[in-house]
Amino acid sequence: MLNKVSILFQSDLSMTDCVEEFFRTAVKRWDLEDDRIDWIALSLREAVNNAIIHGNSNLFEKKVEVVMEANEKNIVFKIWDEGRGFDINSLPDPTTEENLLRPHGRGIFLISKFVDGVKFICRETGFGIELKVNLSK
Amino acid sequence: MLNKVSILFQSDLSMTDCVEEFFRTAVKRWDLEDDRIDWIALSLREAVNNAIIHGNSNLFEKKVEVVMEANEKNIVFKIWDEGRGFDINSLPDPTTEENLLRPHGRGIFLISKFVDGVKFICRETGFGIELKVNLSK
């Protein structure tokens, strides 16, 4: 049983693939549908890419920590960066007419569609996003 | 560029697959031969399994930390457990007549054949094995 795993790495976008493959291997222990796994993997990727790009401003020295925790009911991911976070309420809706042709701004939106709970957390050393995936549904 | 990654997890043998897949994804940035990658992956697996089984006596609460560090010349893996380590010099040679039919005891031997340097390190919180892989050969 996976209980708690922490992966700590520098701000390098190629780490996103590594974290995704770690997750895809770990998730085999649960009997999730392939599609669901893809959507969770996508959410995890979006959060890690955001941590690197926005949270850590692509500064290689700054670190990202991905924590995966699981019990019988949930998998909880926390993705920490060294930034100050952002105001979630000010995010533009990417599905409105005026935003539809923007090449960016769909990451948090997709996360919110694909996982069962999203939280934003600030701590002294940085900002974190928490993704909760319900195992029982 | 991969510089330093740390993966911290509990003593659960299924984590070995996850660490292996993380490594296999990370290693793509270097132009290593497939066979060589397999042998390094094997060495990493052996060290992680030993940390869980021997170092942490399969006690789920005890943690293993895998650190991967790379520069232009080397990849260095450190696999830490919470145990007291062991006397390397007292390990029996698995290739002698009397040991050939033992089902165990080939892990460290294989590691020593497949990586370019092996070191054992003791620290206050536990024991570590360091595997060095030469990128330039």
Place this chain on the structure above:
Amino acid sequence: MKYEVLEKGNVTVIKLSGRITLGSGDVKLRDKLVEELEKGKKKIVLDLGEVSFMDSAGLGELVAAYTSAKRHGAQVKLSNLTKKIDDLLDITRLSSVFETYNSTEEAVKSF
């Protein structure tokens, strides 16, 4: 991501395959498309049948492909969407932006 360019009459088909994501270091759909636009191609089909996975950056590439084409007076249509990619376009309402076709043949004929 891998791609293959095929000419079907005066329609350019770009057959994409693999993952279109940020981080794999190969989100180059936009560049590939611009190359074709600069050759003067006006009718373009992106065949997504072999695309296994796409993230928000991949969707951004599709949108950028669409807008670049428009700027060049060209048109981009999509074909062969898997259920997964179709779902992504629906959720993000990008399905209202793109003309999509079940087969590349239909997409080619539609111009």
Place this chain on the structure above:
Amino acid sequence: MKYEVLEKGNVTVIKLSGRITLGSGDVKLRDKLVEELEKGKKKIVLDLGEVSFMDSAGLGELVAAYTSAKRHGAQVKLSNLTKKIDDLLDITRLSSVFETYNSTEEAVKSF
């Protein structure tokens, strides 16, 4: 690891495939073999042609298969070794323990 059991005359061929490692939770070669031995099978070929990866625990399973067979008055031979598995057996000198054959056919005939 997956396996398939085939009877070729009085020889039992166990065709293994995939990874034989500790940690995947499926190093069950030993159990499968004991099952055959307890049915009274005496001539066994392990076809390793489709085994993609093996660690020290996998090698341990091969050795355990060998010794279990011996204890039952049976014999285990190996066939179809890939270069990778062949190398592993050489390095660990297990190649001196096992009779190995290039093809399962040859291994079957050799009894």
